[in-house]
Amino acid sequence: MALLDDVMDASGGLTHWNSLNRFTLHLSVGGSLFSSAGHAQEFKDVTAEGSTRAQSLRFTGITGGEHSGSFQPDAITIESLDGEVLRTWRNPSLALTEPGSSALADELHLVFFCGVAIWNYLTSPFLLAHPDVAVEELPPWREGAETWRRLRAQFPPHLITLAPEQIFYFDESALQRRTDHDLFGNKVAHFSWAHDSFCGIVVPTLRRVQTLQPDGTVIARPVLMDVEIFDAIFE
Numbered sequence: 128m129a130l131l132d133d134v135m136d137a138s139g140g141l142t143h144w145n146s147l148n149r150f151t152l153h154l155s156v157g158g159s160l161f162s163s164a165g166h167a168q169e170f171k172d173v174t175a176e177g178s179t180r181a182q183s184l185r186f187t188g189i190t191g192g193e194h195s196g197s198f199q200p201d202a203i204t205i206e207s208l209d210g211e212v213l214r215t216w217r218n219p220s221l222a223l224t225e226p227g228s229s230a231l232a233d234e235l236h237l238v239f240f241c242g243v244a245i246w247n248y249l250t251s252p253f254l255l256a257h258p259d260v261a262v263e264e265l266p267p268w269r270e271g272a273e274t275w276r277r278l279r280a281q282f283p284p285h286l287i288t289l290a291p292e293q294i295f296y297f298d299e300s301a302l303q304r305r306t307d308h309d310l311f312g313n314k315v316a317h318f319s320w321a322h323d324s325f326c327g328i329v330v331p332t333l334r335r336v337q338t339l340q341p342d343g344t345v346i347a348r349p350v351l352m353d354v355e356i357f358d359a360i361f362e
Contacts, residue, residue: 198242
């Protein structure tokens with residue numbers, strides 16, 4: 128598909144991506160989803176180390192720098208900084224379609240949610256080339272004075288995502304700028320900008336998730352989720 132090829136080329140190229148195995152991020156995550164659940168500071172100024180090939184991610188410095196959290200599809204753990212496992216959740220399944228903030232009240236659920244979100248953010252748009260992901264090009268979208276191209280992606284059950292169907296928007300440079308999907312019973316728009324190149328991979332360093340009204344209008348406040356990436360290494 129021509130659009131998907133353009134998008135992957137703009138982000139560093141599928142060949143280069145396939146030569147990589149791991150990434151390390153320095154980032155902060157916040158927003159009303161976290162503050163309303165009592166976790167406003169849990170993911171401020173943390174390190175995330177993950178695999179580019181499998182859904183695996185470890186956060187260091189959560190809960191005010193006191194703990195680490197590990198995300199794998201079959202287990203979530205909370206650990207001390209020296210590696211002692213404090214809590215474990217086997218075969219996790221967060222009901223991401225249920226309304227309300229209670230789904231993130233428990234730290235294990237919080238690590239699961241952030242693990243799913245950050246891993247998918249960092250592996251997009253290359254994840255769209257996965258053989259089990261069905262991708263369809265949609266008509267262009269007018270965003271202010273710009274024309275953004277769009278892809279609808281349907282993800283298979285074995286890939287853990289925030290929503291099985293998502294719509295991705297790309298600007299005139301073929302960089303990802305927005306994603307629409309369901310989250311906690313609401314329609315949301317996830318905007319991304321301030322792209323930078325790290326080890327040859329182009330990543331949006333600022334992300335913001337906001338609620339969509341039924342007519343498609345973006346609700347400015349509250350901001351559900353903010354992500355800022357300070358640095359990234361791919362190897």
